[in-house]
Amino acid sequence: MIRYVIERIALIVLTLFIVLTINFFLLRLMPGTPFDNPKITEVQQQLMKEKYGLDDPAYVQYFRYLKQVVFERDLGNSFKLQDQPVLKLITMKLPHTVKIGTIALIFGVIVGIFLGSIAAIYKNSIWDNLVTILAVIGVSIPGFVMAAFLQYFLCAKLGWFPYIYKPVDALRNVSRWDSFYSSILPAFSLGLFVISSTMRYMRSELVEVLNSDYILLARAKGLSKPKVIFRHALRNALIPVITILGPMAVNILTGGVVVEQFFGVPGLGKLMVNASFTNDYFLILGVNLVYSFLLVTVILIVDLLYGVIDPRIRLKGGGV
Numbered sequence: 001m002i003r004y005v006i007e008r009i010a011l012i013v014l015t016l017f018i019v020l021t022i023n024f025f026l027l028r029l030m031p032g033t034p035f036d037n038p039k040i041t042e043v044q045q046q047l048m049k050e051k052y053g054l055d056d057p058a059y060v061q062y063f064r065y066l067k068q069v070v071f072e073r074d075l076g077n078s079f080k081l082q083d084q085p086v087l088k089l090i091t092m093k094l095p096h097t098v099k100i101g102t103i104a105l106i107f108g109v110i111v112g113i114f115l116g117s118i119a120a121i122y123k124n125s126i127w128d129n130l131v132t133i134l135a136v137i138g139v140s141i142p143g144f145v146m147a148a149f150l151q152y153f154l155c156a157k158l159g160w161f162p163y164i165y166k167p168v169d170a171l172r173n174v175s176r177w178d179s180f181y182s183s184i185l186p187a188f189s190l191g192l193f194v195i196s197s198t199m200r201y202m203r204s205e206l207v208e209v210l211n212s213d214y215i216l217l218a219r220a221k222g223l224s225k226p227k228v229i230f231r232h233a234l235r236n237a238l239i240p241v242i243t244i245l246g247p248m249a250v251n252i253l254t255g256g257v258v259v260e261q262f263f264g265v266p267g268l269g270k271l272m273v274n275a276s277f278t279n280d281y282f283l284i285l286g287v288n289l290v291y292s293f294l295l296v297t298v299i300l301i302v303d304l305l306y307g308v309i310d311p312r313i314r315l316k317g318g319g320v
Contacts, residue, residue, distance in 0.1 A: 008303070012296045019292045020285065024065065027281050028058045034079035034279045052079070065285075075289070076282030080275075086286035089271060094290065096167060097260070097267035100183055101252040104191035105245075111191075112198025113241065119199065120206035120237075121229065131199055138196025144258040147189040151262065154185065161185050164264040186263040190252045197248060198241055206237040246299040253294060 035048045049055040053064065068074045075086035119131035155163045166174045166182040209215060210233055257269035268287055275283035 005300075005304075008300050012293075012300065015296050016289065016292055020066070020069070020289055021062070023285055023288050024062050025058060027279075027284060028061075030279060032279050034281060036279070065282075075286040078275075078280055078283045080278045080280050081283070086282050089283065090268065090286055090290055093266060093268050093271045096165070096265055097253060097256065097269060100165075100186050100190065100260075100265060100267065101249065101256065103180075103183060103187035104189075104252050105194060105249055107187065108191035108194025108248075109198050109241070109245070112195045113202050113238070115195070116199040116202025117206055117229075117234065117237075119203040120210065123207055128203075131203065135196045135199045135203075138192045139200075141192065143189045143193065143256070144262060146192050147186065147259045147262040150185045150189060165266075167266065182263075183265075186256075186259050186265055189259050189262075190256050194248050194252065197244060201241050201244060202237060205240050206233060209233045209237045242302055242305050246295070246302045249298045250291070250295045253291060 033045070033049070033054065035045045040048075046055070053061060056064075065076065068076065073087075075090070077083045077085055078089060081089060115131050115134070119128040122128055150161075151163060154160050161184060162182045164182070165186055166172075166179050168174055168176055168179045210229075215228060215233055253268070256265075256267070257273055259265075260267045260269040261273070268290065271283065272287045274280075275287065
């Protein structure tokens with residue numbers, strides 16, 4: 001188990017190194033520079049490039065930045081946001097993105113598992129048909145379309161929710177509850193895809209498990225249907241659902257860029273969009289690195305959860 005975790009951590013480090021390298025050189029292929037501005041003369045632009053070392057060859061810039069990240073744990077400074085450290089900017093924005101994403105993921109998985117289980121247990125019934133329709137609708141509607149729909153009806157027409165997300169702020173009398181309440185709509189907009197995907201996987205897997213031989217044997221021995229479902233069927237049906245948790249978590253984080261814009265969430269998505277428009281190299285690299293780290297970390301956690309959900313899966317000698 002320990003050996004397996006160490007090997008995976010080493011693989012995470014290697015993955016992050018590759019991501020950082022590819023992103024660094026791809027950004028250098030982008031047209032323009034962070035100092036493109038009609039109000040700045042060519043001489044001033046050249047002086048700015050010299051100040052930040054952008055006039056050096058790409059490979060020199062790369063090794064300098066790599067040394068800075070590895071040994072100094074410094075992601076550089078933003079070219080546009082008052083020369084602030086990138087790590088500080090990410091630290092300020094990340095909690096809001098994680099908060100919205102966590103609510104969306106937890107809510108989506110719980111609701112998806114529940115509805116998918118109902119559809120599987122009552123296969124070919126009206127409940128099964130309704131869940132299938134909801135799943136198709138949820139997968140088909142993009143998060144930003146749902147965000148616009150919710151804003152129009154629940155905010156503008158009914159006035160049940162605030163338009164804008166409100167971070168906790170004692171000076172503005174925004175309590176934790178107020179902040180949580182304002183995060184419901186953006187979280188639901190992102191979580192709709194999670195609900196739909198989880199429902200589909202849960203239904204198909206649970207239907208297959210309920211028709212398997214060992215379930216039929218358990219029923220033949222006299223075990224009640226609820227006991228068979230909760231003790232045997234659900235645990236095995238959850239394994240494929242856990243497999244998709246990693247991609248769904250990252251999809252929420254990266255796919256929430258537009259939703260964050262809709263609800264004014266001061267998260268990583270908004271930071272990334274602004275940095276892309278202004279060619280803010282170090283800020284783009286930093287945000288991409290954080291997204292990549294979150295992805296590989298979630299995948300590691302999902303792999304470790306296999307042994308918790310299914311006792312037949314154990315980590316031995318670094319293998320699964």
